[in-house]
Amino acid sequence: MAGNVIRLERNALAVDVSPLGGAILSAHWHGISILAPTRSPGLASQVLGAEACFPLVPFGNRIEGNSFRFGEMDYTLTSNTADPLILHGDGWLQRWTIARHEPDGIVFNCRHEASGASPFAYEATETISLDDDRLTLSLSVINRAAETLPYGLGFHPYFPRTPATRLFTQALRYWPERENHLPGTAGPIPDDLDFSTGAALPDRWLNNAFDGWNGQARIEWPETGIALSVTADEAFRHFVLYSPSASDNFFCFEPMSHRPNAHRDQDGGGLVALPSHAQLRGTMTLRPKRNGTYQTHSSADKRTPGDGHRC
Template sequence: MNITIKDNISEVVIAPDLGASILAYTYIANNKSISIFPNRIGVEDVTSTACFPLVPFSNRIREGKFTWQDKDIQLPLNQLPELHANHGHGWQVKWQVIEQSDASVTLSYSYTSNDWPFPYQAIYRFELQNGELLQTLTLKNVGTSEMPAGLGLHPYFSRTKQASLVADVSKMWEVDHESMPIKVIDAPSCIQSTSGMVMNSHQLDNTFIDFPAKAEVSWPEWNVKADITASENCKFMVVYSPKEEDFFCVEPVTHSPDAINMHSQGIENTGFSSLRPNKEMSIWMKVAPKMSH
């Protein structure tokens, strides 16, 4: 059962049963309805929706394997034929509605330990105000041992021919053919220019480091922009822009891909973190559309 939240100029459709995903985010500009996120109402595959939560880790863990506190852990490979565990659990499960109003909804999901041997609770809140969508994702360790922990959000933005992205980032992880990180390299300089990176001209599946937790998406054809802001602990930004699609993703996340394994190998600037029992971590992301002049 989908849930629709709305305010005076925007509307968001959320599917608690489909990985707490967003199926549509529309904004009224120039008396027209603009799809900030592409309309995915009716899809049945979470990775084809318009946004989903990344919990309790973001992106890929190489071959689903890592060692934690002297214990070897093997996670299921959850996006076959990919050879890695991807994006945690939240996107694969049904969430419960715990609070709802006209312009907001809060969902929860409780995980009891299985292949990932750390029980946790996740709370995911959506709020609309004056067209701005605020998403907050919280992870609490409800187990008795420390757990590796990471969070992210995976929004898909509508892609027009001229759609562009601006962010003050200069470095990114180069990746191999499996989108796994190899080394830090210079980012395309156009992403820092005032006109931005035109998404149709770049095929990316890369994680930008030292993300200042803000970016801007522009759609010149619509005379609309959107400011993206995130919590300070989102020090990484994943940009996914596959060829010839109607979307691109700008994902604020707390760590790089495979951070847990890279951290254990002594690699720096991975964003790896852990949570002690009964402790929480949270992230937030706000998308604020506006008319551009």
């Protein structure tokens, strides 16, 4: 559909974006994929078949029982996908408007009104900009409701997973997964999920939350000779790591301002109580570089969209 796919370019970076869900559809550096187009329930996937990253607003992940209590009020939400629990907020399921468009950048806006399905009324802005070997994603939300409400932000990128992929990152705590893909009780990080000195992803189902993140990560793909640094500002000190298995061609490393199911945590889990017209914002930057032997048109880059809807 005309207008649903917009190409951004700067030097060696080429990024396709869409107003459908404010999504990034693909991202290449020197012709090599640094994001993995994957099927999801998002609007871009519904129309175009896949997406490689989408914004999480006004929260990420799930809310247990599709309900929460804030202050003296009880709020109920309606499931928004085939999942029984409301998933990833509203932004990824709406068409965003284009506020500004340049060859190497774009600004999307999204307004959402409160309804019986959700108490959140807000205006979100997503800025996608390319610099020399750098892709920067910024997301902000303004509470347009009359009352103070808890808000969160995040990004949901899909990264290529190859047999030799290695992840480097640090966190303080981890949550195992329990029923309905919700976090269990926090505990120490298991040995096979300790990426502080770099490690391969374990060959098993992964869908876990981490907090105390230092805002830095590095992904290495020896097959393509590419390494990607992921940096986030102070707004993002949590992340979710999702990977169905080693045989899937993607994994997700999702920077978030809050923990999954934070609406049900007494401490707020990182959510920010925004008074009417107050704003929350966060930024994530991806920087690819050459890392060892560079192979053009490697088999690892010949991908078909996977199915990444569980995280």
